[in-house]
Amino acid sequence: MNDFKALNQRQKDGFAQQQRWLKQVLAGKLVNCPSCQQTISADRQGELLHLHCCKGCTDVVLTLG
Numbered sequence: 001m002n003d004f005k006a007l008n009q010r011q012k013d014g015f016a017q018q019q020r021w022l023k024q025v026l027a028g029k030l031v032n033c034p035s036c037q038q039t040i041s042a043d044r045q046g047e048l049l050h051l052h053c054c055k056g057c058t059d060v061v062l063t064l065g
């Protein structure tokens with residue numbers, strides 16, 4: 001349970017930061033994962049945009065349109 005709490009806390013702390021890099025990705029810029037510093041990849045699948053780094057610490061799905 002401690003791990004679960006820590007994960008939630010990390011996601012909460014990272015929310016504002018995530019909003020910043022999401023805007024950069026959507027603007028077509030290359031952005032590094034704030035956790036592992038690997039480049040975040042964007043895969044578009046229909047109306048879904050899947051943003052993820054190779055280690056999986058960043059894994060976000062956005063709905064477009």
Ligand SMILES: [Zn+2]
Pocket residue numbers: 033034035036037038053054055056057058
């Ligand atoms: Zn990462």
